[in-house]
Amino acid sequence: MLAYRNFLLRFDAAFLLIASTGGMTVDIAGSFLARGPEALLLNGVPGAAIGFIEAHGLAFILGVMLWRAGSSLHVVGAAVHLLLGTANLLFWQFFILTGTLAAGYMTAGLHGFFVLAHLAAFNAVRWEVAAR
Known part of the structure; x- marks a missing residue:
């Protein structure tokens, strides 16, 4: 089960890192260059993208955290x-x-x-601790 939990944390981290980088790229292109799918919403109002950029930046930071995480961060992963x-x-x-x-x-x-995967992994950790 430990191998599964480690794989889950790394797979999740990779998803967050890749998706947030893509999101940030689209955010910057739409808000500052008037290009890409967000240009329609952000053209002429680059300040409107602050929430997009903050959210994708925080997702990137959480991806870095999960890449280096232990089993206790499954609850954080589920919450994120x-x-x-x-x-x-x-x-x-x-x-x-x-x-x-x-x-x-x-x-x-x-x-x-x-x-669902993080909640299942967290539940498995709880059962392992209780069995000791």
Whole structure:
């Protein structure tokens, strides 16, 4: 089970690092260069992207943390993906307006997967500790 938990933390970290880097790239292109899918929303109002850039930057930092994490951070992983997945669903209109529905389906689905996987891994850690 330890190998699975370590794999889960690394797989999750890789997802967060890759997705946040892509998101940050699209945020910067849309807000400062008026290019890409976010240009329609951010053209002429680059300050509107501050929340996008902060969110993707924090997701990147959490990816770095999970890459180096121990089993105690499965709860953090679940909480991170619960927040990010819920935000994706609450603001689903963003994916529709920017023509990025495929990215929305992929990221929302992976956020849901990681919530369940981290909760299962955390529960396994609790059972291992109780068995000792």
